[in-house]
Each structure stands twice: as structure tokens, then as C-alpha cells.
Amino acid sequence: MPLVLYNTLSRKKEEFVPLKDGRVGMYVCGITAYDSCHLGHARAAIVFDVIVRYLRYKGYDVTYVRNYTDVDDKIINRANRDGVSCREISERYIKEYEDDMGALGVAMPDIAPRATEHIPEMIEAVEKLIEKGFAYESNGSVYFSVRKFPGYGKLSGKNIEELESGARVEVDETKKDPLDFALWKASKPGEPKWPSPWGEGRPGWHIECSAMSAKYLGQPFDIHGGGRDLVFPHHENEIAQAEGACGCQFVRYWLHNGFININAEKMSKSLGNIKAIGEIREIFDPEVVRYFILSSHYRSPIDYTEENINNAERALVGFYTTYEQIVIAGSSAHRPFALSLSKGEQDLLNKIQSLKNHFEEAMDDDFNTAGAVGSVFEVMNELSGYVAARKKNWTDATKDICAAFVDAVSKISPVLGFFGADPAGFRERNKRFGVKRYGLDVPKIGSLINERAEARGHKNFARADEIRKELNAMKVELNDRPDGTTEWFVRS
RNA sequence: GGCGGCGUACCCAAGUGGUAAGGGAGCGGUCUGCAAAACCGUUAUGCACCGGUUCGAAUCCGGUCGCCGCCUCCA
Numbered sequence: 001m002p003l004v005l006y007n008t009l010s011r012k013k014e015e016f017v018p019l020k021d022g023r024v025g026m027y028v029c030g031i032t033a034y035d036s037c038h039l040g041h042a043r044a045a046i047v048f049d050v051i052v053r054y055l056r057y058k059g060y061d062v063t064y065v066r067n068y069t070d071v072d073d074k075i076i077n078r079a080n081r082d083g084v085s086c087r088e089i090s091e092r093y094i095k096e097y098e099d100d101m102g103a104l105g106v107a108m109p110d111i112a113p114r115a116t117e118h119i120p121e122m123i124e125a126v127e128k129l130i131e132k133g134f135a136y137e138s139n140g141s142v143y144f145s146v147r148k149f150p151g152y153g154k155l156s157g158k159n160i161e162e163l164e165s166g167a168r169v170e171v172d173e174t175k176k177d178p179l180d181f182a183l184w185k186a187s188k189p190g191e192p193k194w195p196s197p198w199g200e201g202r203p204g205w206h207i208e209c210s211a212m213s214a215k216y217l218g219q220p221f222d223i224h225g226g227g228r229d230l231v232f233p234h235h236e237n238e239i240a241q242a243e244g245a246c247g248c249q250f251v252r253y254w255l256h257n258g259f260i261n262i263n264a265e266k267m268s269k270s271l272g273n274i275k276a277i278g279e280i281r282e283i284f285d286p287e288v289v290r291y292f293i294l295s296s297h298y299r300s301p302i303d304y305t306e307e308n309i310n311n312a313e314r315a316l317v318g319f320y321t322t323y324e325q326i327v328i329a330g331s332s333a334h335r336p337f338a339l340s341l342s343k344g345e346q347d348l349l350n351k352i353q354s355l356k357n358h359f360e361e362a363m364d365d366d367f368n369t370a371g372a373v374g375s376v377f378e379v380m381n382e383l384s385g386y387v388a389a390r391k392k393n394w395t396d397a398t399k400d401i402c403a404a405f406v407d408a409v410s411k412i413s414p415v416l417g418f419f420g421a422d423p424a425g426f427r428e429r430n431k432r433f434g435v436k437r438y439g440l441d442v443p444k445i446g447s448l449i450n451e452r453a454e455a456r457g458h459k460n461f462a463r464a465d466e467i468r469k470e471l472n473a474m475k476v477e478l479n480d481r482p483d484g485t486t487e488w489f490v491r492s
Numbered sequence: 493g494g495c496g497g498c499g500u501a502c503c504c505a506a507g508u509g510g511u512a513a514g515g516g517a518g519c520g521g522u523c524u525g526c527a528a529a530a531c532c533g534u535u536a537u538g539c540a541c542c543g544g545u546u547c548g549a550a551u552c553c554g555g556u557c558g559c560c561g562c563c564u565c566c567a
Contacts, residue, residue: 011496029567030567031567032565032566037567038567039567040566040567041567042567043567044567045567047567072565073565074565074566156495156496156562156563157495157496158494158495158562158563159494159495161494162493162494162495162563163494163563205565226567227566227567228497228561228562228567229561229562229565229566229567230566230567231496231562232495232562232563233563233564234566256567257567258497258561258567259560259561259567260567261560264559264560266560266561267566267567268566269566295504295505295506295514295515296504296505296506297505297506299497300497300498300505301497301498301560301561302504303504305503305504307503307504307516308503308504308516310516311503311504311515311516311517312504312515312516314515314516314517315504315514315515315516316515318515318516319515321529321530322530325530362506368506368507370505370506370514371505371506371507371513371514372506373505373506373514373515374505374506374507374513374514374515375506375513375514376514377513377514377515378513378514381514384530384531385531385532387531388530388531388532389531389532456525459525461525461526464525464526465525465526465527468526468527468528472527477527477528477529478527478528479527479528479529480524480526480527480528487528487529489528489529
């Protein structure tokens with residue numbers, strides 16, 4: 001089955017054909033390390049994490065590069081504000097980012113290059129652009145001459161005239177044309193700087209990605225990804241630089257993920273509605289966050305609201321609750337499908353065995369994770385009905401069928417990064433997040449449950465129900481087990 | 493103003509020509525002291541609206557309305 005993906009460059013879905021058979025070079029714009037990262041960064045990281053995992057699942061040998069911008073105006077500002085070095089700032093936030101992403105189950109890329117460690121490569125790239133007439137030096141800075149590059153605007157669908165008319169008043173007198181962008185910036189006092197043929201300075205933002213991607217992946221390479229907002233000007237400029245310098249194609253497929261809104265508003269510092277990962281990961285299970293993000297298509301916008309993420313949590317809890325019974329039944333299977341199955345059982349088994357195909361069909365269609373998740377639930381629905389109808393009187397066929405489902409899920413879950421936990425373990429873990437989220441007083445819950453047990457013992461059901469109501473109001477749900485004990489969980 | 497995207501049930505969300513996946517929530521039932529969970533059943537004659545193409549449209553075309561993004565740093 002061919003993999004089809006939406007290429008921003010052509011604005012169409014295209015069949016994915018790697019340059020080298022069986023190998024994929026992929027570069028994704030990471031973060032500028034000047035502040036804590038938020039849900040939007042997490043979405044980008046998670047989405048491309050899944051894309052890489054799926055490419056590997058398909059058997060590709062993937063080289064995944066994700067950079068860190070560790071020299072930039074924002075970092076300098078932050079360093080000045082905090083009275084520390086730029087390096088300290090970037091190190092701090094890179095570390096935090098890696099910690100956050102690790103918590104969300106995002107695997108590290110194969111290569112995570114930093115801009116400051118590739119200054120010679122960038123200088124070389126700038127020199128080449130000057131040599132070829134695409135760039136010019138001015139007062140110790142170097143600019144890319146946008147009008148010299150004929151394909152400018154092909155990624156973002158803009159044309160130079162429109163950009164010109166929409167351009168803001170340029171304060172920078174050193175540029176020949178307001179559309180030109182900096183490849184190399186002459187350093188001001190107190191800024192990080194490196195020697196260069198144009199005097200001491202630092203690289204512009206865009207040049208790092210073209211220089212580092214070329215170094216690690218060559219030119220052209222297969223996939224370049226990032227958030228939608230990077231299409232213009234960042235990726236447009238990368239194309240201009242890279243293609244200007246080498247005279248060849250830069251990237252074959254451009255992939256861009258959609259944004260996360262908060263209560264239908266764009267996340268922004270000025271609105272004060274940033275959802276930091278540090279905040280989210282304290283109160284939601286990482287699998288819930290992944291599920292929430294991946295239950296929409298990667299290019300669609302996602303609206304983060306309490307209701308929506310709770311909805312995701314309930315869905316995932318629901319999955320594990322049902323799945324647990326299936327796992328238990330399946331774990332006692334002792335032989336593989338040697339039995340005679342009824343017609344209905346055979347149909348069910350066939351559906352389970354085609355789950356993998358449905359998953360691949362969905363994923364092959366521009367990484368449709370939402371569709372993939374749907375197909376898992378669809379089959380599980382039918383299976384859970386079948387299992388429940390047999391109570392605990394599982395036949396060998398029941399066990400084998402359950403084992404087949406567990407096996408199918410185990411193929412899928414490593415790609416998605418959820419559905420793969422031990423169900424009981426997930427339940428416990430998720431409960432701890434619920435306790436934290438709602439600030440529950442666990443000892444108090446325990447004593448109320450004891451009190452209720454006592455009341456029930458005396459057949460004082462009025463009091464028992466009163467206590468249950470009290471607990472319900474605290475988001476605590478009770479489950480009286482047949483053995484007389486009571487289990488509690490958090491209702492989201 | 494220019495460019496692009498979106499509008500599917502109470503909420504979320506798949507579905508790009510063959511008669512509306514899935515999840516959450518709700519409702520009815522089985523079970524239970526009562527609940528919860530689980531299971532069974534149920535909730536869009538219709539996919540913003542109006543036209544058109546077609547045997548057939550949520551899907552294609554034209555128009556209208558509404559929402560959003562980018563055009564400046566941004567995942």
C-alpha cells in the first residue's frame with residue numbers, strides 16, 4: 001500500500017517516494033530555547049514523533065533530525081533580563097524541553113543539532129550565496145536578496161509584489177530591499193558573536209536549518225516538517241537559501257502541523273492563555289495528552305478545553321477498562337487458533353486480523369491517526385460484546401480470539417504511543433493524576449468509604465447513599481465489589 | 493486588502509462520488525439494597541445555506557453566510 005501525504009509545496013496529497021529506496025531523511029524545526037514550551041510545541045513534537053514511528057513501522061530506515069535554535073534575539077533578551085548568559089538560557093530550556101517531551105513519550109531524534117555548534121557550516125553557506133550573487137554584505141551583516149531568487153513564494157503561495165505592498169515600515173536601513181532577510185547579523189555589544197569574513201556577528205535564524213539539514217541529510221532530502229506558522233517566512237526562506245546555494249531542489253515533501261487553540265482562541269503570551277507542558281503533565285497522564293492530540297488529524301486545528309481533554313481521558317480510560325478483560329481472557333490462551341470456531345467467531349477473528357490493515361490504510365492516508373483509533377474501537381466494541389456474553393466462561397476459542405486482539409493492538413500501540421500500557425497500571429497511574437488534578441484528599445476519601453462500609457453493614461443505606469453523594473460531589477465514584485470491598489476512582 | 497483553510501448530532505471527530513466510522517455525554521433496559529462498571533438497545537432521512545453536474549453528492553462545480561490562520565517573532 002502506498003503512503004500518501006499532503007505536501008504543503010504542491011497543496012496536494014502525493015504518494016511518498018523516498019529518494020533512496022528504503023531510506024528517509026527527515027528534518028523538523030525544533031524550538032528556540034528561550035522559554036518553557038507549551039502544548040503547541042508538544043503537538044508538533046508528538047505529531048512528527050508518530051510520523052517517524054510510522055515510517056519505521058513501514059520498514060524505512062529513517063534519519064530524523066530536529067534542531068535547537070540556541071542563538072537568537074529572544075534568547076539574548078531573556079538572558080539580559082535574567083542577568084545570565086545566553087548559553088545558560090538555551091541549556092536550561094533545551095533540558096526542560098527534552099524532559100517534557102520525554103514525559104510525553106516523544107522519542108529523541110537521531111540527531112539534535114544546535115545552531116551554535118554549526119557556525120562554520122553557516123558561514124560557508126552564506127559565502128556561497130554571496131558568491132552566487134544571491135546575498136550581499138552591508139555594514140557587517142549579510143542579507144539574502146529575495147528578488148534574486150525566482151521561486152520565492154512557492155511554498156507559502158505568496159508573490160513578491162503582494163509581500164511588498166503588505167510590508168511594514170522597515171527600520172533597517174542596511175537592507176537594499178525590505179523583503180530581504182538576514183543571513184548573518186553584525187553583533188551589537190554584549191551579544192554572542194563569532195568571527196566571520198564580515199566581522200564579528202551571529203547567524204540569522206533561517207540559515208541554521210538549511211545548513212544543518214544539508215550537513216546531516218544532504219540535498220535534496222525527503223521530508224521537512226514544522227508548525228503551520230513556519231511556512232512563511234521561515235521555510236520559504238530556507239528554500240530560497242538552500243536552493244539558491246546549491247541550484248538543486250532542497251526538500252521533496254513539506255509537512256506542517258496545525259495549531260492548538262485554547263478555548264477557541266490562539267495561544268499567545270499577550271492573551272495569557274499559554275498552556276505550558278509543565279502544567280499539563282502534572283494533571284494529565286501523558287497517554288491522555290497523546291490521545292487528545294492524535295485523535296484529530298495532524299493538520300486540523302485542535303481546541304484545548306477542559307471538556308475536550310476530559311473527553312479524551314474518558315475515552316482512553318474506557319479503552320483500558322474494556323481492554324483489561326480482553327487481556328485477561330487472552331493471557332490464558334494456550335494454543336493458536338487450532339480450534340473450530342463458530343461462524344460468528346470466525347468473522348470476529350477475521351475482523352481482528354484485518355485491524356492491522358485498517359490501521360495501515362488510515363495511516364497511509366496522510367497519517368490519519370484519528371481514523372486509526374476509530375478502527376481499534378470499532379473492533380473492540382464487537383469483541384467486548386462477545387466476551388461479556390460469555391461471562392467468565394471463556395472457551396479456548398474466546399481466549400484465542402482475545403489473544404489475537406491483544407496481539408493486533410501490540411502492533412499498533414508502539415506507533416501511536418498509547419493503548420500499550422498494562423491496563424491495571426494505567427488505571428492506577430491515571431487515578432493519581434486525577435487526584436492531583438482535583439486536589440483530592442485521599443485519606444479523607446478512605447475514611448468516608450470506611451464509614452460507608454460500616455453504615456452498609458448496619459443496613460443503614462440512607463447514610464451510605466449520603467456518603468456516596470458526598471464523594472460523588474468530590475468527583476469520586478464508588479464501585480462496590482462482590483467481595484464486599486469498595487473501590488474508588490476519579491470521575492473526569 | 494492579498495493568500496490559505498474550515499463549517500458533519502449536545503460535545504469531540506473520521507469520512508473526497510455509492511447511500512453517515514469511532515469516542516464522550518444523554519436516554520431506556522439487564523445487573524445492583526441503591527449505585528458504579530460492564531453488556532444490550534437508542535440518539536443526524538441528514539453533513540452551514542442556496543443552486544448546479546450526476547443514475548447517485550457530506551464528498552465535484554458555482555454562489556451566499558459564518559469562523560479561523562498566515563501576510564511581523566511564533567509549534
